[in-house]
Amino acid sequence: MCCDKGTEEAGPELLAGVSLPAAVLHEAPLAHNLTWMQRFAEAHGARLAPHGKTTMTPALFRRQLEAGAWGITLATAPQCRAAFVHGVTRLLMANQLVGEANMAIVADLLEAGADFYCVVDGAENVRQLGRFFAARRLELQVLIELGVPGGRCGCRDAAQVEALVAAIAEEPALRLVGIEGYEGMIAGGDEVAAVRAYGERLVATVRMLRASGVLESEAPIVTASGSKWFDLIAEAFDEAELREHYTPVLRPGCYVVHDHKLYAGAMADVKARHPHLQDELRPALEVFAHVQSLPEPGLAVIALGKRDIGHEPDLPLPLRLHPLVSQPAAATTPVDISAWRTTHIMDQHVFLAIPQDAEIAVGDVIAFGTSHPCLTFDKWRRLLLVDEDLRVKENLATCF
Incomplete structure (x- = not known):
């Protein structure tokens, strides 16, 4: 049997029922981007x-x-x-x-x-x-x-x-x-x-x-x-x-899912050139992965690597921590960790610099963004379309 990453193993709940890491498309921003760029072209x-x-x-x-x-x-x-x-x-x-x-x-x-x-x-x-x-x-x-x-x-x-x-x-x-x-x-x-x-x-x-x-x-x-x-x-x-x-x-091409840095910056420039332009593109692609190890203070190793997420021109961008283990009562309330920093990426591991007092545990889930989405898509045979509650709505196959 082929090694299919990001498959539903125990149900449609992304954080509990899917084998992570998984590449995820968020339904609402995806739909927004499709409409936004079509209207822009037609205008x-x-x-x-x-x-x-x-x-x-x-x-x-x-x-x-x-x-x-x-x-x-x-x-x-x-x-x-x-x-x-x-x-x-x-x-x-x-x-x-x-x-x-x-x-x-x-x-x-x-x-x-x-x-x-x-x-x-x-x-x-x-x-x-x-x-x-x-x-x-x-x-x-x-x-x-x-x-x-x-x-x-x-x-x-x-x-x-x-x-x-x-x-x-x-x-x-x-x-x-x-x-x-x-x-x-x-x-x-x-x-x-x-x-x-x-x-x-x-x-x-x-x-x-x-x-x-x-x-x-x-x-x-x-x-x-x-x-x-x-x-x-x-x-x-x-x-x-x-x-x-x-x-x-x-x-x-990238507009359909946008990103969190390279094209986010380009979008800001577009808005600056056209201050009356209504709304803007929104990031829709993220990759979710487990915290794998906390081997020393200030370092978290994440079960995610070059085989799962693009790392050019920028390393993966930590966005949110879903505290399934460290704060299980608050697991549905993600924590903003955009101030944390990815320092290194290997085939299957990401090194994340974290605060000394960070509330984090092995088994928690982190959502990462990308800078330029192309080289994330080609690492996946399927992506998961999820709603705002992180329930899987559809499996989207790729043809690389």
């Missing part, structure tokens, strides 16, 4: 294609689509296949499609009826795609990726874009339908101004391509946005002409 005249690589959780894809998402963004061909198998028909692969095995996966998806898009940034990849999909007698929709100097993938300048347009025109199996970008690699100097300029560059480029007649779409796609600068990209896309003649698409 700016944009569609929402959440980045599914964050969670790779089909039940969350379904909730995002039901909330109004235009499609789901993925990073790899196998991720696209997993999403399609679970009912996602519009797939935006914000990445280059490289390698014949991966091309074959996408060809199968197209033959099965998927509305699929990927990005290109080089002539050789264009030629490879053209040959493969022509041989399969299929058309592949592609977006030119616009990069930034020193960044990740993508054309660096207008000359590269022009050369790529010419290369795509030589491949009858490829349809150029828009522009894609990722602003998350912009760093240093006045980042806000640089991101705004990048958004304007995306819009100017897609307009130029549409005016030149090379785009094979009545409503060309212009898409960008991670989870940090989504407001600035939305500003660039929020124009009447884009709403009417283009398909602006935002692609944040």
